[in-house]
Amino acid sequence: MKRAALLATALSAIVAAAGAEPPAEPRRFALGVELSAAVGPEDRGFFNYTSYEDSAQRLARLSLTAEWHLAERFALLGEVRDENLGRPRVYALYARVRPWRDRAFDVQAGLVPPVFGAFSRRRYGSDNPLIGYPLAYQYLTSLRSDAVPGTESDLLVTRGSGWLVRYPFGWGSAEPEPGLPLVNALRWDTGFQVHVGSGPLEASAALTQGTLSSPRVHDDNGGKQLSARVAWKPVVGLILGASGARGEYLSRDVVGALPLERRGHYAQKAWGVDVEYSRDRWILRSEAIWSRWQTPMLERSLGALGFTAEGRCKILPGLYAAARLDRLDFTRIDGPAGRVSWDAPVWRTEAGLGYAPVRHVLAKVAYQHNWRDGGRVRERALLTSQLVVWF
Amino acid sequence: MRAARLPLLALAVAAGTAAPRLAGAGAGSIRGRVEVTREPPAPAARPSIGELSMPSPRDLPNRRRSVVYLEAAPQGAFEEHEGRAVMDQRHEAFVPYVLAVTVGTTVDFTNSDRTYHNVFSLSKPRRFDLGRYATGQSKSVRFDRPGVVRVFCEIHSHMSAFILVFAHRFFATTDAEGRYRIDNVPPGAYTIVAWNDGEARETRTMRVPEDGGVLEQDFVVR
Numbered sequence: 315m316k317r318a319a320l321l322a323t324a325l326s327a328i329v330a331a332a333g334a335e336p337p338a339e340p341r342r343f344a345l346g347v348e349l350s351a352a353v354g355p356e357d358r359g360f361f362n363y364t365s366y367e368d369s370a371q372r373l374a375r376l377s378l379t380a381e382w383h384l385a386e387r388f389a390l391l392g393e394v395r396d397e398n399l400g401r402p403r404v405y406a407l408y409a410r411v412r413p414w415r416d417r418a419f420d421v422q423a424g425l426v427p428p429v430f431g432a433f434s435r436r437r438y439g440s441d442n443p444l445i446g447y448p449l450a451y452q453y454l455t456s457l458r459s460d461a462v463p464g465t466e467s468d469l470l471v472t473r474g475s476g477w478l479v480r481y482p483f484g485w486g487s488a489e490p491e492p493g494l495p496l497v498n499a500l501r502w503d504t505g506f507q508v509h510v511g512s513g514p515l516e517a518s519a520a521l522t523q524g525t526l527s528s529p530r531v532h533d534d535n536g537g538k539q540l541s542a543r544v545a546w547k548p549v550v551g552l553i554l555g556a557s558g559a560r561g562e563y564l565s566r567d568v569v570g571a572l573p574l575e576r577r578g579h580y581a582q583k584a585w586g587v588d589v590e591y592s593r594d595r596w597i598l599r600s601e602a603i604w605s606r607w608q609t610p611m612l613e614r615s616l617g618a619l620g621f622t623a624e625g626r627c628k629i630l631p632g633l634y635a636a637a638r639l640d641r642l643d644f645t646r647i648d649g650p651a652g653r654v655s656w657d658a659p660v661w662r663t664e665a666g667l668g669y670a671p672v673r674h675v676l677a678k679v680a681y682q683h684n685w686r687d688g689g690r691v692r693e694r695a696l697l698t699s700q701l702v703v704w705f
Numbered sequence: 706m707r708a709a710r711l712p713l714l715a716l717a718v719a720a721g722t723a724a725p726r727l728a729g730a731g732a733g734s735i736r737g738r739v740e741v742t743r744e745p746p747a748p749a750a751r752p753s754i755g756e757l758s759m760p761s762p763r764d765l766p767n768r769r770r771s772v773v774y775l776e777a778a779p780q781g782a783f784e785e786h787e788g789r790a791v792m793d794q795r796h797e798a799f800v801p802y803v804l805a806v807t808v809g810t811t812v813d814f815t816n817s818d819r820t821y822h823n824v825f826s827l828s829k830p831r832r833f834d835l836g837r838y839a840t841g842q843s844k845s846v847r848f849d850r851p852g853v854v855r856v857f858c859e860i861h862s863h864m865s866a867f868i869l870v871f872a873h874r875f876f877a878t879t880d881a882e883g884r885y886r887i888d889n890v891p892p893g894a895y896t897i898v899a900w901n902d903g904e905a906r907e908t909r910t911m912r913v914p915e916d917g918g919v920l921e922q923d924f925v926v927r
Contacts, residue, residue, distance in 0.1 A: 346751045381752035393754050412759045420758040427755050437755035509757040518757050550821055550839040592821065594836035631825060631832040672827055673857055704751070 346379040350439040354698030359691030360477035361684040364500050371698045387412035418512035429518040429543045430557040432588040434499045439702040443626040443636035444664050445680045450603045450620025451499035456657050459528040460565045464611050470649045474658030474689025484568035494527035496605045503529035516545045525561035525582045537562025557586040580608040595628040617645035637665040658688025676702040733917035736886040739771040739899050739924045750863030766802035768902045771879045776896040778873035794822045799866030815843040823859035899924035
């Protein structure tokens with residue numbers, strides 16, 4: 315409460331400073347609506363399932379976004395999403411403040427966009443040239459934040475089954491629940507962030523409640539995540555980014571259920587590099603994310619490396635082709651049958667076409683192939699179509 | 706749907722209807738002022754939810770600029786022109802916001818910003834996509850069919866503009882005060898249209914006498 319009060323006081327002062335100058339433009343309110351519907355076959359291998367237990371290949375989403383400029387340098391932003399006619403969720407809700415008029419320094423507080431990596435901030439369905447997500451941002455590993463394996467064998471039993479995992483320790487140990495992705499692109503974290511720079515070099519840092527894998531609205535462990543990203547634009551069209559994050563990911567319920575000698579602070583640490591190059595009809599993007607989770611009952615922490623590369627090329631006005639290559643790999647641990655990766659490595663390729671007959675409508679069709687070195691279903695191909703309408 | 710009138714009408718007269726014939730002598734001028742009293746809506750931009758900072762300052766397009774044109778032009782007025790025009794991209798806005806040209810004109814889309822722009826149009830009279838190009842560069846598009854071409858930037862959702870392509874030369878874009886002037890109009894009866902921000906908003910009929918002269922016609926766009 316003390317921290318929250320301090321944060322509120324600081325924000326009030328910043329907002330007061332931001333509002334001191336009369337706004338240059340009229341106060342304005344922008345509202346955006348996006349409706350997307352993906353229709354594909356059932357993903358029996360759960361390659362595309364998200365932490366909300368929906369398949370990204372069979373997903374209807376209604377998204378309402380709003381941006382309200384209350385003053386020249388103060389705005390409120392938010393997004394509410396409804397997926398598959400379920401319960402609407404607040405996806406983003408934050409205040410954006412620029413305390414000084416002539417300095418490229420911004421503060422955002424609330425349910426904020428992640429500073430780590432590049433993909434999570436591409437907000438709209440039309441910003442994703444394909445239908446699926448990069449593995450590192452969506453694929454569910456066999457780790458959980460509310461339950462932990464007692465032994466290497468407990469972990470290896472769940473290898474390749476991250477969509478529903480059960481472990482012996484933790485409040486959530488009774489029921490199987492979805493595992494954690496390396497970075498959760500479907501939820502945003504709560505806290506505040508600062509951004510500096512608007513030219514060739516920009517830097518951002520955030521202090522938030524959850525972690526990359528497990529963003530949270532309410533704190534569940536008393537720990538905070540510190541994440542940061544530096545972006546360099548040496549020439550127009552080229553963006554080079556480097557990110558890092560560290561935060562406690564295990565809930566206090568899990569830690570409380572551990573033997574006394576194992577109780578402590580367990581963090582997810584992650585590093586990422588990203589690059590984007592665009593010119594003429596081409597956009598090329600690539601990201602690599604290295605994540606490591608400390609685990610209380612295992613001797614070593616668990617690591618995972620996600621790599622993705624994608625390209626989009628416009629063929630005709632309104633028509634483009636895109637492709638993505640994805641790889642997710644995991645560190646090895648000693649199990650009963652020898653040394654093996656703690657979760658099943660995954661390959662994914664996806665290629666597709668997008669066609670916009672008019673500016674506000676985009677139709678996509680994509681073929682996705684997944685391979686996994688473990689789990690009940692090891693290979694799955696999906697042909698999916700998606701319609702995105704926005705205004 | 707009113708915006709669709711322009712290409713249809715332009716094509717109709719191009720086929721040769723009951724429009725007056727071009728005459729060498731007695732040509733008149735039509736001039737006046739278009740007063741836009743309505744408050745032009747703010748440019749439609751998608752909320753910048755995923756941004757980490759305030760959007761950079763941008764210019765607001767001049768949406769009060771109008772185009773006045775003859776709905777039915779004289780027969781023989783439909784020769785093709787090989788002209789050139791420029792639509793710049795400056796401070797994340799197209800300048801001018803409204804550009805009126807004749808069929809056969811090539812428009813140069815220059816980029817005066819430090820960032821990439823990607824001009825495109827999915828309008829039926831001319832579909833094109835110029836791809837991404839940096840500051841100081843320019844790409845061109847020739848417009849060979851009459852109609853309204855809506856232009857956008859793929860990167861900046863708040864950027865949009867209109868290009869009105871006419872099959873004749875009897876049109877004028879208003880100046881900063883809203884004034885316009887159409888010269889060398891042959892004698893005859895005409896329907897004159899004031900177009901503003903995507904729609905043909907006001908229509909008047911008037912007759913240019915045989916001895917020509919200057920006729921006044923004002924419009925109020927509400």
